[in-house]
Amino acid sequence: xxxxxxxxxxxxxxxxxxxxxxxxxxxxxxxxxxxxxxxxxxxxxxxxxxxxxxxxxxxxxxxxxxxxxxxxxxxxxxxxxxxxxxxxxxxxxxxxxxxxxxxxxxxxxxxxxxxxxxxxxxxxxxxxxxx
Amino acid sequence: xxxxxxxxxxxxxxxxxxxxxxxxxxxxxxxxxxxxxxxxxxxxxxxxxxxxxxxxxxxxxxxxxxxxxxxxxxxxxxxxxxxxxxxxxxxxxxxxxxxxxxxxxxxxxxxxxxxxxxxxxxxxxxxxxxxxxxxxxxxxxxxxxxxxxxxxxxxxxxxxxxxxxxxxxxxxxxxxxxxxxxxxxxxxxxxxxxxxxxxxxxxxxxxxxxxxxxxxxxxxxxxxxxxxxxxxxxxxxxxxxxxxxxxxxxxxxxxxxxxxxxxxxxxxxxxxxxxxxxxxxxxxxxxxxxxxxxxxxxxxxxxxxxxxxxxxxxxxxxxxxxxxxxxxxxxxxxxxxxxxxxxxxxxxxxxxxxxxxxxxxxxxxxxxxxxx
Numbered sequence: 351x352x353x354x355x356x357x358x359x360x361x362x363x364x365x366x367x368x369x370x371x372x373x374x375x376x377x378x379x380x381x382x383x384x385x386x387x388x389x390x391x392x393x394x395x396x397x398x399x400x401x402x403x404x405x406x407x408x409x410x411x412x413x414x415x416x417x418x419x420x421x422x423x424x425x426x427x428x429x430x431x432x433x434x435x436x437x438x439x440x441x442x443x444x445x446x447x448x449x450x451x452x453x454x455x456x457x458x459x460x461x462x463x464x465x466x467x468x469x470x471x472x473x474x475x476x477x478x479x480x481x
Numbered sequence: 482x483x484x485x486x487x488x489x490x491x492x493x494x495x496x497x498x499x500x501x502x503x504x505x506x507x508x509x510x511x512x513x514x515x516x517x518x519x520x521x522x523x524x525x526x527x528x529x530x531x532x533x534x535x536x537x538x539x540x541x542x543x544x545x546x547x548x549x550x551x552x553x554x555x556x557x558x559x560x561x562x563x564x565x566x567x568x569x570x571x572x573x574x575x576x577x578x579x580x581x582x583x584x585x586x587x588x589x590x591x592x593x594x595x596x597x598x599x600x601x602x603x604x605x606x607x608x609x610x611x612x613x614x615x616x617x618x619x620x621x622x623x624x625x626x627x628x629x630x631x632x633x634x635x636x637x638x639x640x641x642x643x644x645x646x647x648x649x650x651x652x653x654x655x656x657x658x659x660x661x662x663x664x665x666x667x668x669x670x671x672x673x674x675x676x677x678x679x680x681x682x683x684x685x686x687x688x689x690x691x692x693x694x695x696x697x698x699x700x701x702x703x704x705x706x707x708x709x710x711x712x713x714x715x716x717x718x719x720x721x722x723x724x725x726x727x728x729x730x731x732x733x734x735x736x737x738x739x740x741x742x743x744x745x746x747x748x749x750x751x752x753x754x755x756x757x758x759x760x761x762x763x764x765x766x767x768x769x770x771x772x773x774x775x776x777x778x779x780x781x782x783x784x785x786x787x788x789x790x791x792x793x794x795x796x797x798x799x800x801x802x803x804x805x806x807x808x809x810x811x812x813x814x815x816x817x818x819x820x821x822x823x824x825x826x827x828x829x830x831x832x833x834x835x836x837x838x839x840x841x842x843x844x845x846x847x848x849x850x851x852x853x
Contacts, residue, residue: 387511387716388528390806391784391813409835411784413527413806414716416835 352381352475355446359462360471361422365407366446369462374423376407377450378441381475386412389441394430394452401425401454403461408451410441423461425454499544500637500695501702508712516609516731518545521714531720531808533711534684538643540702540710541718543683543690547611547633549618551602555626560594560602563621563757565740567750571596576664576681580740580748581606581614586758586765587736588743590614591728593681595666603677605638607730621757637698641705642688642713642721644851649708650689654678658689672697672704683718685725685849723803723814724849726776732787733774733802733816741765742818744774744846772799773824776846779813781839785832791817792831792838798823801832807848814848815841 358366364382367374383389391411401407407419430452434440440449466474496519506512510521520542523530533539551560560568565586566579573596581589590610595603606614615631622629641650647658656669656678666679677692693701706712719729728734734743741749741762749762779785784804791799804815819830828843 387523388526391782393783411806413720413808414522416784416786 352379352384352472353446354380354468354472354475356468358446358468359422359465360468360474361420361465362474363420363422365420365422367422367462367465368446368450369456369459372456372459373428374425374454374456374462375450376422376452376454377445378410378419379471379475380445383442383445383449386410386415386417387442388413389438392434392438392441392451394434395427397427397430399427401427403458403464419451421454422465423454423456424458425456427452428455429453497545499542500698501542501544501639504699504702505542505712508706510712510714513715515545515715518608520545521712523714523716524712527714527716527720528808530711530713530717534643534686534713534717534721535809536644538641538645538649538688538710539684539713539717540705541640541642541713542638542698542702543640544637544695544698545608546638547606547608547614547631548636548638548692549604549606549611549615550630550632551604551618551627552630553600553627555622556600556602559622559625559627561753561756563618564592564594565750565756565758565762566748567753568594568596568602569753573598574665574667576666576679578664578748580745581617582740582756582758583736584757584761586739586741586761588730588734588738588740589617589736591730591734591745595677595679610730635694636692637695637701639691639693639698639702639705640682640684640688641691641710642682642684642686643710644687645709646686646688649705649710650678653704653708661689663687672701674701683725683727684721685727685847686721686851719803720805720808723805723816724807724809724847726816726847728774729803738774738818739765739770742770742772742774769821771821772818773821774802774816775819775824775843776848777815777817777830777841778844779815779839779841780829781841782813783834783837783839784813785815785817785834785839785841790833791819792833793823799830809849814844817841819843 394408401421407421513522564579576595593605654671674697679690682688785801786804789801790797799819801817807814
């Protein structure tokens with residue numbers, strides 16, 4: 351079973367955002383990394399980029415396929431995870447920890463209310479995988 | 482964001498299952514829809530499975546592949562007409578990679594022909610082409626003294642691949658494996674049941690392909706896994722074959738590409754006499770094809786995948802047919818059709834990766850060659 355920490359918010363496109371104050375840390379869920387398989391390349395935005403919720407955030411390449419990443423929230427990119435350039439596999443081994451992707455300064459903190467909580471996301475994933 | 486379609490998702494017809502379907506699910510295979518077949522894309526992970534085949538041994542279910550027999554006094558005449566390689570060079574117990582061609586020299590399919598006897602051939606074809614190949618061959622056989630049969634349902638096929646393949650298989654078989662050289666085969670017994678044992682594969686490693694009855698497939702797979710062989714899925718099969726620069730029908734070759742364009746001139750034997758597609762191939766051999774399949778490495782970061790355009794001055798001049806991250810070389814590699822005058826080794830070209838211009842360089846192939 352996939353791990354779904356309760357202190358995150360989740361998007362239908364399988365990204366999570368972890369909120370601390372007005373900073374959001376974005377990555378992909380454990381379920382998503384399992385579905386993608388071995389991640390070999392992550393393309394991320396530049397620091398300073400302005401994102402709107404559901405904007406394309408970058409892309410993630412696993413051995414078998416490429417997938418687009420979408421930002422679950424609006425804000426300015428203040429940090430990207432440079433470690434992923436050399437160690438993209440961190441997305442597989444620690445998606446909620448060292449495998450994070452970008453940090454944004456939220457412009458519309460209320461947006462997270464439109465995202466799923468852990469319980470809702472688990473239900474959503476269950477339905478998705480049963481399709 | 483998930484690009485692979487999970488098995489059974491909104492599919493019209495039920496997926497076809499190989500005789501090994503149940504054991505694959507039991508082993509935790511992640512099942513996907515592969516051209517209408519439910520097959521595992523991976524078990525433990527593509528990188529791990531890839532490494533197992535390069536350093537030890539892996540087992541693949543390739544039962545979805547089709548098998549067609551050609552028998553009768555007219556067999557050799559028929560096969561020579563239908564293909565570009567010289568079937569007359571085959572001896573009993575030998576196999577040959579070959580192209581089944583249309584009159585425009587495009588591939589109906591790429592195939593392996595096994596010779597059991599001068600009037601008895603066993604042909605292995607790509608899964609998704611089985612019906613098409615059979616119809617094409619049966620139609621072309623009219624008026625010839627030959628019988629063409631689709632016997633695909635009679636076989637489970639397992640590919641045991643990797644440097645440990647021989648020593649793993651030898652205790653299970655009465656065949657003397659060292660005497661079966663590359664692209665040769667023997668009929669023997671594996672784990673007590675009749676099998677065609679062929680020293681062939683699609684990974685660039687040493688190994689065997691085993692054809693057994695469908696009922697015996699699951700037990701044989703279990704036996705090999707007990708012997709320490711790693712179960713592998715379609716994902717690793719693709720990265721392995723691409724490193725070895727083996728063509729994938731539907732990606733690198735199809736009805737619009739000729740063997741000369743596909744850099745498979747070594748299977749084109751004009752000297753054997755007339756055959757379907759010969760005129761086009763003769764012209765391409767003399768004048769050069771208009772485009773050529775080349776191997777490339779990415780210069781910029783990114784992975785160029787199947788279907789991505791090669792551009793120059795805002796115009797599309799070629800196309801990527803396969804591309805992946807090479808687990809062995811740890812870089813992005815691929816195959817692309819380029820205009821002949823831009824296909825020299827070392828040439829750089831531009832691929833559009835989701836709209837972004839990205840540089841790649843033509844390199845020698847295969848990308849990976851095993852130490853002999």
